[in-house]
Amino acid sequence: MSGARRKARRRAVEVLYEAELRGTSVAEVIERRRAQPEPPINAFTEELAAAVDQRRGRIDRLLGEYAIGWTLERMPVVDRNILRMGAYELLWADDIPDGVAIAEAVAVAKELSTDESPSFINGLLSRLMENKAELAL
Numbered sequence: 001m002s003g004a005r006r007k008a009r010r011r012a013v014e015v016l017y018e019a020e021l022r023g024t025s026v027a028e029v030i031e032r033r034r035a036q037p038e039p040p041i042n043a044f045t046e047e048l049a050a051a052v053d054q055r056r057g058r059i060d061r062l063l064g065e066y067a068i069g070w071t072l073e074r075m076p077v078v079d080r081n082i083l084r085m086g087a088y089e090l091l092w093a094d095d096i097p098d099g100v101a102i103a104e105a106v107a108v109a110k111e112l113s114t115d116e117s118p119s120f121i122n123g124l125l126s127r128l129m130e131n132k133a134e135l136a137l
Helices: 003-022 026-035 043-054 056-066 077-092 098-112 117-130
Strands: none
Touching: 003 026, 003 043, 003 077, 003 098, 026 043, 043 056, 043 077, 056 077, 056 117, 077 098, 077 117, 098 117
């Protein structure tokens, strides 16, 4: 997977994270980022962040249901948003192979989160993948 796509995914997580922390909409964060020359926001980042936001209710229910020993509220904000992105790509982005969706979420976690986060994210997304046929409705 190209470094450009990973960077775009990381930026999408940053958009989701900022929207959650500021209590604002993903669309507002995207607009604010578009108005800033650096760092540029690309179409893939915008589309991914908007698509995750659009399905956030369903994604959050699934994450809450499949997270063993964790509630969504207890997860670190960055992990919650990496999981949202990974779950979206895994369940609804037909052009992204399952393994790539999980590997990319894990890679973003290695860059942005704690040492424990990559294995937690890998485990939770793998449980979603095992049940993908019934979840991706």
